[in-house]
Amino acid sequence: MPAETADEEQPRTLYDKVFDDHVVHKDESGSYLIYIDRHLVHEVTSPQAFEGLKSAGRGVRRPDCTLVTVDHNIPTDSRKNFKSIATFIDQADSRLQVETLEQNVKDFDLPYFGMTDSRQGIVHVVGPEQGFTLPGTTVVCGDSHTSTHGAFGALAFGIGTSEVEHVLATQTVIQTKSKNMIIRVDGELAPGITSKDLILHVIGTIGTAGGTGCVIEFAGQAIRSLSVEARMSICNMSIEAGARAGMIQPDEKTFAYIKGRPLAPKGAEWEKAVAYWRTLYSDKDAKFDREVIIQAKDIIPTITWGNSPQDALPITGKVPDPKNFDDPIARESIVAALEYQGLVPNTPLQEIPVDKVFIGSCTNSRIEDLRAAAKVARGHHIAKNVKRVLVVPGSGLIKKQAEAEGLDKIFTAAGFEWREAGCSMCLGMNPDILSPYERCASTSNRNFRGRQGALSRTHLMSPAMAAATAVIGHFTDIRNFNYKDGVDQPKIKVDDAEESRKLEEAVYENEKRPVSPSQPGETEEEIEEDELEDIPPNEDASTVGSGMEKFETLTSVAAALTKTNIDTDAIIPKQFLKTIKRTGLKEGLFYEARFTKDSNGKLIPTDFVLNVEPYTHAKILVVTGNNFGCGSSREHAPWALKDFGIKSIIAPSFGDIFYNNSFKNGLLPIRLPKAVIKEKLYPLAIAQKEITVDLPKQQILGPDGAVIIPHFEVEEFRKHCLLNGLDDIGLTLQKVQCIDQYEKKRLSKFSFLEGGSRGLIVPVKGAKKSPFGVTAQEW
Ligand SMILES: CC(C)[C@H](C(=O)O)[C@@H](O)C(=O)O
Ligand code: SF4
Structure with a gap:
C-alpha cells in the first residue's frame, strides 16, 4: 500500500479506508487509478463499450468480476409464452439493444442473467441479492444508481x-478523491416513516447539489435501526443529492443479510x-468536509410536487406559491414546474388525484417494499379514478418470493397489476x-420532465404511500x-409453492460448486507490499483506442x-438512449425544449437558443445555474452535445458523472463562480x-483578445489528455504491471473476493470453454 494513501496514523473515514485499499497507482498530479472489484453491466450503457473493445482488439480482463443483466428495455408482460427476444420485444431499437448485449456476452463469455433466468432483474437489485455486492468493495456500473450498493459499506x-470500456479492459477506473460528507440522522x-421519506426529506433539505463533489456517509441512530434493504433505498438516492456515492457502515445486519447468498464468501473465507x-467504519476523529445533522422525529411522510427530487414536501403541506419567493430565479422555476405538473398554488397535497401508480424501480422493488405495499392493498380495491397500478418486482427471485408469500394475490385482488421484473415505468x-x-x-427516484413518458407528471413517494394513493385515489397520509x-390472506396453491421451491433449488444449485481463485495465485509470502508507483510503465502498450x-x-x-439543475434526461431524453452507436444524437439534444409537434405530428423547432442564429453554430455553452448535467450517467449527453458541435460548457457546477464523461x-x-459567469460571460x-x-493557458479571452477570466481550474491529468487527444485505456494499459501487482496483493489480502461471479455460471453441455475454465451458461 503506498504510504501517502494509507497513513494508518491518521483517523480516516469509511470512504477513505475503502478508497485507500483500492489504489493501484497514484500519479504526481493527484489522479488515482483504483481497482474495481465488482462491475455490473446492462444493455443501455454497454454496446459502445464492447464495440470499442472489439475495434481495439481488447478483451475483458476479469469476467469473474463482471455480472451482466438486462433491465431497462424489456417489457414487464408475463413471460409464460416467452420464446425469444426477437418475438418478445416489439420495439425494434429496444430489441436491438438487448440482442446486442446478448451477442457481446457471448463474444466475451460473461456471466449473464437473461430473460429466461429467474435471477434476472434490475441491475442494482440483482448484485446485492446474489451476494456479488460486498462490504469494502468497489462497485461500478454504467448507471447512476450504482450508489445503491453503498448500503453495504461498498464504494x-x-x-x-467510456469508463465501462475502461473497466472491462483494465478492471480499474481513473479517479480523483472526493470530499467527505456525513449526514447524521439522530433519534428514531x-x-x-420509511427510509424513502427519510431520503426525500434529506434531499429536500440539502438540495440536489447538496452532495456535489462528496461521498456521503449516512450515519446515526435512525440509519443503524434501518434494515439493509431500507438502507439501499437511501444510498440509491444519494446520486439525487448530487453525491458521487453514498455509504453506510456495515454492521451485524449487513453480515447477516449477505451470509449464505450464492456469491458470499464461505467457510474460512467468510470469517x-x-x-x-x-474494520470498515469512520474513525472517531475522522475529518468530514461537510456535516449535516437531521432529527429523525422531524420526518413525516414526504412526497415530491415538482420536477426535481429536491421538490419534496411533507404530505401535510401545500403546493408552493411562487408569490412567496423573493428570488426571481426560484420563482420562475416554480412557475414552470407548476405549469408542467398541472398544479395550482396552495392546493393541499392530499387533495391531488392521480391517474396511475407505479410500485417498483431500483429504489423500491425489493421484498420489504412489496410487503409494505401489500399490507396497504390488502382487503382494499383501487379507486375509481385510478386507471392502472403496476407492481413490478426488482428481480425474478423477488417475484418468486412474493408469490410464495401470496403478495401477488393480494395485489391482483386489489386490482393492481402483477408484472415481471425490470425498470418498467x-x-x-x-x-x-x-x-x-x-x-x-x-x-422511483426521479421526477424529471418526461421521465415516465412525454409530458408525464411524476410524484415520488414510499411504497406504502403509493399503494395508499392507489386505494384512495389521491395522495394521502399513510399515518x-x-x-x-383482519382480512384473510389468499391461500397459495400447493403446486405454485412446489414450483417455486424447485425453481429456487435450481437457481441456487451452483452455490454447491467450489469457488476457487480465478487467477494463478502466489502464496502470501511471495507477495510483497511494493511501492506500486515504482513499477516502470509498459511503454509498448498502445494509447490508440477510440x-x-x-x-x-x-x-x-x-x-x-x-436554468439550474439541467439534468441529463433534459439534455438527451430516454428515447435516444436506445442507440448502440456514439453518434447521430444531434437532433436529440435538448429535444423536448428544441422541438414541439404540430397537429399532424410534424416536428417544429422552438425558439430555444440553439435553434436561433448565430447560436446554431455555437461551440460553447454558458450556463448560469448550478448542477448542469445532474442525474443519469448517460454518456449520450456529452455525445449529443459533441454531435451538435458544443465543445466546452461553462457553469458554476456540474453533475459529477457528466463532468467526467x-x-x-x-x-x-x-x-x-456563478457571479463571474453572470457578470463577465453571460453579457x-x-x-x-x-x-x-x-x-x-487556462484562460478565457473576450472578443478583442483581452483576458476576461485569467484562470480556470482543470486537473493536470485531464488537461494533458485533452491537449494530446489521449485515450485513457491506452494510458492505463501502460501501467498494466501495477494492476498485476495489485491483483497479487488482492489475491492474498482479499482472497474472499476471488471467484466473483464465476459461481453463477451454470455448465451447459457443449458450450465453449471460458478463459477461466468454466463453461458458458445457456441462453
Ligand atoms: C440508462 C442509465 C444510464 C440511467 C442512469 O444512469 O441512471 C437510468 O438508469 C436512469 O435511471 O436514468
Ligand atoms: S433508476 Fe430506474 S431506470 Fe435507472 S436503473 Fe433504477 S429502475 Fe432502472
Whole structure:
C-alpha cells in the first residue's frame, strides 16, 4: 500500500479506508487509478463499450468480476409464452439493444442473467441479492444508481460508457478523491416513516447539489435501526443529492443479510471477510468536509410536487406559491414546474388525484417494499379514478418470493397489476409509460420532465404511500390509513409453492460448486507490499483506442442557458438512449425544449437558443445555474452535445458523472463562480460576441483578445489528455504491471473476493470453454 494513501496514523473515514485499499497507482498530479472489484453491466450503457473493445482488439480482463443483466428495455408482460427476444420485444431499437448485449456476452463469455433466468432483474437489485455486492468493495456500473450498493459499506458509483470500456479492459477506473460528507440522522423514525421519506426529506433539505463533489456517509441512530434493504433505498438516492456515492457502515445486519447468498464468501473465507469488514467504519476523529445533522422525529411522510427530487414536501403541506419567493430565479422555476405538473398554488397535497401508480424501480422493488405495499392493498380495491397500478418486482427471485408469500394475490385482488421484473415505468424505455398529462404516484427516484413518458407528471413517494394513493385515489397520509389486517390472506396453491421451491433449488444449485481463485495465485509470502508507483510503465502498450480529437483553443459565440439543475434526461431524453452507436444524437439534444409537434405530428423547432442564429453554430455553452448535467450517467449527453458541435460548457457546477464523461469525449467543462459567469460571460453570450477558451493557458479571452477570466481550474491529468487527444485505456494499459501487482496483493489480502461471479455460471453441455475454465451458461 503506498504510504501517502494509507497513513494508518491518521483517523480516516469509511470512504477513505475503502478508497485507500483500492489504489493501484497514484500519479504526481493527484489522479488515482483504483481497482474495481465488482462491475455490473446492462444493455443501455454497454454496446459502445464492447464495440470499442472489439475495434481495439481488447478483451475483458476479469469476467469473474463482471455480472451482466438486462433491465431497462424489456417489457414487464408475463413471460409464460416467452420464446425469444426477437418475438418478445416489439420495439425494434429496444430489441436491438438487448440482442446486442446478448451477442457481446457471448463474444466475451460473461456471466449473464437473461430473460429466461429467474435471477434476472434490475441491475442494482440483482448484485446485492446474489451476494456479488460486498462490504469494502468497489462497485461500478454504467448507471447512476450504482450508489445503491453503498448500503453495504461498498464504494459504489455510476460511470459513463467510456469508463465501462475502461473497466472491462483494465478492471480499474481513473479517479480523483472526493470530499467527505456525513449526514447524521439522530433519534428514531416515528412509526410508519420509511427510509424513502427519510431520503426525500434529506434531499429536500440539502438540495440536489447538496452532495456535489462528496461521498456521503449516512450515519446515526435512525440509519443503524434501518434494515439493509431500507438502507439501499437511501444510498440509491444519494446520486439525487448530487453525491458521487453514498455509504453506510456495515454492521451485524449487513453480515447477516449477505451470509449464505450464492456469491458470499464461505467457510474460512467468510470469517476472514467479516474480520476485515469489521474494520470498515469512520474513525472517531475522522475529518468530514461537510456535516449535516437531521432529527429523525422531524420526518413525516414526504412526497415530491415538482420536477426535481429536491421538490419534496411533507404530505401535510401545500403546493408552493411562487408569490412567496423573493428570488426571481426560484420563482420562475416554480412557475414552470407548476405549469408542467398541472398544479395550482396552495392546493393541499392530499387533495391531488392521480391517474396511475407505479410500485417498483431500483429504489423500491425489493421484498420489504412489496410487503409494505401489500399490507396497504390488502382487503382494499383501487379507486375509481385510478386507471392502472403496476407492481413490478426488482428481480425474478423477488417475484418468486412474493408469490410464495401470496403478495401477488393480494395485489391482483386489489386490482393492481402483477408484472415481471425490470425498470418498467421508472424510465419508460419500455412499453410501460404514462400518457401525456397523466399523473403518477411513483416509488422511483426521479421526477424529471418526461421521465415516465412525454409530458408525464411524476410524484415520488414510499411504497406504502403509493399503494395508499392507489386505494384512495389521491395522495394521502399513510399515518391515517385504514389497514384491513383482519382480512384473510389468499391461500397459495400447493403446486405454485412446489414450483417455486424447485425453481429456487435450481437457481441456487451452483452455490454447491467450489469457488476457487480465478487467477494463478502466489502464496502470501511471495507477495510483497511494493511501492506500486515504482513499477516502470509498459511503454509498448498502445494509447490508440477510440481516438479523441485534441483540444487546444476554441473560439465561438456562446449560447446562454439560465436554468439550474439541467439534468441529463433534459439534455438527451430516454428515447435516444436506445442507440448502440456514439453518434447521430444531434437532433436529440435538448429535444423536448428544441422541438414541439404540430397537429399532424410534424416536428417544429422552438425558439430555444440553439435553434436561433448565430447560436446554431455555437461551440460553447454558458450556463448560469448550478448542477448542469445532474442525474443519469448517460454518456449520450456529452455525445449529443459533441454531435451538435458544443465543445466546452461553462457553469458554476456540474453533475459529477457528466463532468467526467465530458472529458472522455474531448469536451471541456469549466467551473466558474456563478457571479463571474453572470457578470463577465453571460453579457457577451447574449450580445452574440465570440469568446476564446484557451486550455494551455487556462484562460478565457473576450472578443478583442483581452483576458476576461485569467484562470480556470482543470486537473493536470485531464488537461494533458485533452491537449494530446489521449485515450485513457491506452494510458492505463501502460501501467498494466501495477494492476498485476495489485491483483497479487488482492489475491492474498482479499482472497474472499476471488471467484466473483464465476459461481453463477451454470455448465451447459457443449458450450465453449471460458478463459477461466468454466463453461458458458445457456441462453
Ligand atoms: C440508462 C442509465 C444510464 C440511467 C442512469 O444512469 O441512471 C437510468 O438508469 C436512469 O435511471 O436514468
Ligand atoms: S433508476 Fe430506474 S431506470 Fe435507472 S436503473 Fe433504477 S429502475 Fe432502472
